[in-house]
Amino acid sequence: MFLKNIGLILLVLIIIVIVGNIWFNIVESVINKIKGLFNLNKGSKKWYPLPEENKEKKDTDKTI
Amino acid sequence: MGLFGKFFKGPEVDMEKSNSNAKKMRLLFNQVVENGDDYKLIFGYTEDVARFNYGIVHGSKTKIGNLIVGWNEGNKTIVVVPTVPDLSGCGDATYYNRSEILKAYRNKFPTDAFIIYPDENGYIGINAYDWLDDEKLYVYVSQEKELEEFTEFFMNSFATK
16 A cells, blocks of 8 residues: 555646646747747858868778 | 775866867867967856745746857957857857956856956856866866866956955
8 A cells, every 4th residue: 555655746847847848848849939930030140160180180080 | 095085086088088079179260260379268157046836836947158258368358159068169259358348347146157248238257167067968078277277367357346
């Protein structure tokens, strides 16, 4: 009986955590979509990839 | 060193990986900053902590932004370049010249950070450590000597109070 009660409490806690996580992710995704709609017209910031010279060196290292 | 010595020694820095990342940091920095070689470099990061309350769930979430921080002792300028932990690319550089900023100081609490206010509208808090083990969140680089040099420069030549 005692173990059954502990198991029941644990089960309730696990359900609360799962529901909380699902709720958090739903709200986050809705907020991100709304933010995305507002940011559509804003120009994206520039991004500079690592220079090719370094990437080529990395590739040759792999082939050796 | 005995067995216990080895056991309690803790994680060790992979210097090969660290040196490779230091070179990548230099390449990226020089790509976006004119005369980049005139600047010494360290890795730093910003923390953006936001509180949320979604009804049944509330708490806080932290966003971490990786930075390549360069400093030039001659013209007392700090340059900050945003990047990602794997150093696959970087964004535009932001310049903070000592003569143009509003104020700069080293914060000890709640975290040890170098704070720069370019104007009254905002600030940047640069956190820096000699080495951070988590490669998913931070650039893997060992920089004990560089951090000492940056701290000395910031406190003696850049900080306003």
